[in-house]
Amino acid sequence: MTTTAKIVDFMGLRKIAAICSLVVLIVSVGSLAFNSLQFGLDFTGGALVEVEYSQAQPLNEIRATLDKAGYEDVVVQTFGSPTSILVRLAQDHTSTLGDEVLGALREGADQPVELRRSEFVGAQVGDELREQGGLGMLLALGIVMLYVAFRFQIKFSVGAVVALAHDVLIVLGIFSLLKLDFDLTVLAAVLAVIGYSLNDTIVVCDRIRENFRKVRKGSSEEIINLSLTQTLGRTLVTSLTTLLVLLALFFFGGELIHGFATALMIGVLVGTYSSIYVASNVLLMMNVTREDLMPPVKEEVEVEGEERP
CATH class of the missing domain: 3.30.70.3400 (Alpha-Beta Plaits)
Structure with a gap:
């Protein structure tokens, strides 16, 4: 693979990133299991x-x-x-x-x-609504998986859903670990994190697919590094501008929006990391290749007795 631009070797650190993600996920899930979330008045009354x-x-x-x-x-x-x-x-x-x-x-x-x-x-969110919300989130992840599989390929859908689950669990785990209040505004922020992370992951996946089809030489790891390098500027600009707005909300938005801004700031940072290291790492673990993304070749069927143009 030949290119004049310098390519950042993101995937060279994929094993370290995978270990870090695994450790943080274990801590988050453990905190959720033993400490649970500190539900606010919206949930408890x-x-x-x-x-x-x-x-x-x-x-x-x-x-x-x-x-x-x-x-x-x-x-x-x-x-x-x-x-x-x-x-x-x-x-x-x-x-x-x-x-x-x-x-x-x-x-x-x-x-x-x-x-x-x-x-x-009284509590604005009862036990029944809480269960329905959890089922709705699982359904949403399933629909996202189908959409990404239809638009890209099944391996990309697995990577996208793993990245989304990674981001949500870490945000919830940090709130549980720090014993921060979890109310409806924080729940809204968690849903916004899913949308933000999915959008970032889709952009990266789109560039990876494009380069797999365009670049004729190079391993899967090299092509993913090239794609991440090309989208890095866009990812950083989007994340930094979003964080500037969230910092303003955090310091000047008042107490009611404090939890919302906190959850979104954590989500933006984790979502930016996951779009680079989680989704792409899953693709390499599943051995994505150029053949997985090449458009199917249409076979020409010659009908007997008809002349081909």
């Missing part, structure tokens, strides 16, 4: 307290006051106006909870605070 300040109060100061009072897993947000504050707590609602929260807020505030309401909040 809890209590909601609404208070009214006479003047706007910084949310971080309210949150710090409640943390100091011993309330854990608290979500603080404005409701309609800067002076109306909603406090969501991951604990059972009691008849005295509103007064207790109000007392803690009054101690940490230099202005009047009034209690508007205190009530129980």
Whole structure:
């Protein structure tokens, strides 16, 4: 294989990458098995307290006051106006909870605070919906596998699905390991990670197929290295611009979107890695060859008694 551009030997590190991925996956699955996920109020339900300040109060100061009072897993947000504050707590609602929260807020505030309401909040995601969501995700992976197999080849579909499962398990494992809250916004981020990773993998697979058909000399490893080198610039630019947006959301988007930005940042980094080392590594393990990707030759059938043009 001859080319004037310098080709990065990505696949030269494929065994090290495979070992690293395997170790991280084992840790992630182990954490999910023993620690599970720290489900937020969307999954578990809890209590909601609404208070009214006479003047706007910084949310971080309210949150710090409640943390100091011993309330854990608290979500603080404005409701309609800067002076109306909603406090969501991951604990059972009691008849005295509103007064207790109000007392803690009054101690940490230099202005009047009034209690508007205190009530129980049910889980937005029940056990049945959770099971249906899991089945839906498995169905989606199956459809992705069929699509990639139809567009490329069955070996590419296996590589794409392995890369997607790799990314999702690592994102969930990190949330489990660090005991970060898993709510509906994080679930939405996990689904977005699947879309991002699949798009990146499809671009790489498309270039690999193109080079297998175009480049006449070179081993499978060399052709994959060439394809990854050619798509590296696009992959890095896409990842970096996406990360810049996510960093802005992480630091300035507020508490409600914090988990979403965190999950997507992890997913973008892992997805970029998997499109280079996981999907391509699986292709080499399955011994992909030029013959697998060559278009089928149409056989001409000569009908007896007819003259060929």
